[in-house]
Amino acid sequence: MSGTDKSSKSRRDVLQATAAVGAATALLGGLRVSPALAAEVGRSEKPLKAAFSNAGLQATWCAQGKQAAEWWGKLFNVEVTWFDGQLDAVKQRAAIDNMASQKWDFVAIQAFGIGTLTQPVQKMIDAGTPVIDMDTLIAPLDQINVHSFLAPDNEFMGASVTQALVGAIGGKGKVIMTQGALGHTGAQGRAKGFNSVVKQYPNIEVLDTQPADWDVSKTARLWETYLTKYPQIDAAFFHNDDMALAASNIMKAHNRTTILIGGVDAMPPAIQAVSEGRMFATVRNPSCRIHGGAIVAGVAAVAAGEKSGQGIPKSVVTDGPVVTKANAAGMQWMEDHFLI
Numbered sequence: 001m002s003g004t005d006k007s008s009k010s011r012r013d014v015l016q017a018t019a020a021v022g023a024a025t026a027l028l029g030g031l032r033v034s035p036a037l038a039a040e041v042g043r044s045e046k047p048l049k050a051a052f053s054n055a056g057l058q059a060t061w062c063a064q065g066k067q068a069a070e071w072w073g074k075l076f077n078v079e080v081t082w083f084d085g086q087l088d089a090v091k092q093r094a095a096i097d098n099m100a101s102q103k104w105d106f107v108a109i110q111a112f113g114i115g116t117l118t119q120p121v122q123k124m125i126d127a128g129t130p131v132i133d134m135d136t137l138i139a140p141l142d143q144i145n146v147h148s149f150l151a152p153d154n155e156f157m158g159a160s161v162t163q164a165l166v167g168a169i170g171g172k173g174k175v176i177m178t179q180g181a182l183g184h185t186g187a188q189g190r191a192k193g194f195n196s197v198v199k200q201y202p203n204i205e206v207l208d209t210q211p212a213d214w215d216v217s218k219t220a221r222l223w224e225t226y227l228t229k230y231p232q233i234d235a236a237f238f239h240n241d242d243m244a245l246a247a248s249n250i251m252k253a254h255n256r257t258t259i260l261i262g263g264v265d266a267m268p269p270a271i272q273a274v275s276e277g278r279m280f281a282t283v284r285n286p287s288c289r290i291h292g293g294a295i296v297a298g299v300a301a302v303a304a305g306e307k308s309g310q311g312i313p314k315s316v317v318t319d320g321p322v323v324t325k326a327n328a329a330g331m332q333w334m335e336d337h338f339l340i
Contacts, residue, residue: 044077044303050295051099052080054110054134056087059214060242060267062110065291068338069108072292076299087214089116089183096120106298108132108291113183115139130301132294137185141315147308148297149315150290154186157283158193160322161262164281165235168260172203173234176226178219178247179211180239190239190264207233216246223250235260241270241282248278266323266331275328284320284331288338293318
């Protein structure tokens with residue numbers, strides 16, 4: 001290796017190390033971790049073992065969350081083992097039963113549906129394992145003693161994107177909402193937000209609100225039917241970006257590209273679609289902050305003895321902004337560095 005190559009590599013190493021420290025500081029600050037605790041927690045002296053599960057890695061939000069958890073895990077000396085929910089409540093339950101049969105320093109779970117994982121999660125809690133709930137409720141917080149619940153305000157996300165769509169069509173027209181899984185508390189909140197906005201506009205007609213269960217194939221089938229059945233559709237709100245982009249492809253194939261599309265999650269393909277005008281708006285459900293925050297919360301619990309409801313609140317709101325052309329590039333940069 002030449003002297004120049006060595007110098008370049010050295011600079012890269014320094015930049016990467018600096019970026020890692022900066023990223024940790026940003027995330028810890030966003031989670032309101034005190035500087036003293038941040039210094040105390042830092043990187044765990046001994047390797048920690050954590051188990052993670054989210055709804056299904058077929059979903060880009062979940063796949064990004066896995067990347068973020070593993071990245072923050074390396075930073076904090078946590079070995080992350082993944083139990084894929086496969087977008088199926090029965091399959092995720094089997095995975096969590098398996099998880100509960102093993103020993104972990106802490107675990108973090110996004111349930112596919114509320115109430116589907118209560119028994120194995122309770123088993124881990126009874127064994128003294130801190131359980132961080134991510135994005136959707138495993139069970140109501142007064143019924144299960146999770147260490148903390150890290151989630152966005154789903155009602156806000158649904159309302160904010162719906163308001164953007166309704167405003168763009170002048171408060172009148174025909175709209176469709178395509179929901180996620182009905183048992184997912186995040187989807188329930190997004191639907192509530194959607195309904196809270198459209199009921200304010202008597203000239204908005206809601207044509208359909210069927211769920212597609214986060215499934216892009218099911219979404220495509222629904223929208224094939226909608227485009228045949230409804231000659232006029234002015235706007236469409238989807239509970240995640242994957243479904244929005246799947247429907248967008250169907251719209252394009254039917255030459256129905258004037259329908260304004262709104263999504264949730266602000267994943268990179270959706271950010272690109274917003275920048276190019278193929279989607280009108282999305283809102284950031286901060287997968288990186290939630291999954292990375294679960295690493296920080298787990299390490300703080302195990303290495304620093306942080307107590308649930310004392311050091312960390314029982315519920316931590318992890319909101320992100322509505323994404324339009326004006327802020328899309330900056331949002332992409334933040335995601336590239338696992339910051340939001």
